[in-house]
Amino acid sequence: MGDVEEELEKLRAEIEKCRRCSLHKGRTKPVLGEGPAPAEIMLVGEAPGYWEDQQGKPFVGAAGRFLNELLALAGLKRSQVYITNVVKCRPPKNRDPKPEEEEACAPYLERQLSLLKPRLICTLGSHATARILSFFGLKPQPITKIHGKVFKAQSLLGGILIVPLFHPASALYKPPMKSLQFEDWKTVGRLLSET
Ligand code: URA
Secondary structure, three states: OOOOHHHHHHHHHHHHOOOOHHHHHHOOOOOOOOOOOOOOOOEOOOOOOOOHHOOOOOOOOHHHHHHHHHHHHOOOOOHHEEEEEOOOOOHHHHOOOOOOOOOOHHOOOOOOHHOOOEEEEEEEOHHHHHHHHHHOOOOOOOHHHHHOOOOEEEEEEEEEEEEEEOOOOHHHHOOOOHHHHHHHHHHHHHHHHHO
């Protein structure tokens, strides 16, 4: 196991014991994330849902199956990207995470960023977009305005690209969102072929 993988395993052990917010009370398994470590490409979603909470893995339910299709449009396999969420425990009835829950969980996401050192981060949905843009000193803007755009940021880790994307689940309850998401993921594919 490499150093980064070892550090991620320590983080996994920490979140298994985490009680920083009340979400720990309802969790079956916390979801740290999965994928290559270090990772060139990182995807950040919102929070685990029912199946993720059962299995301890990100995006394994219906939204995850659609995400696999979207990744393929960008020429990517799931095994090539590291996937995590803003909060690591499932909110009750899949409600949105509260600001204080996101705040409590932020140090875990920040440690993942510094360990994985991604060159590209795709944010999935408004929560991840706001958090990642502000983490890198960029102004958060509505996802409806900035989806599919490429943002460049500088960090202690060097230059990084951020592409805000709609959350894949939005197309499951609003089918017209599918074609918008297809276009955005093709943009990600073009970006990858240029860089
Ligand atoms: N939705 C998310 O935001 N994350 C998951 O892991 C699953 C569904």
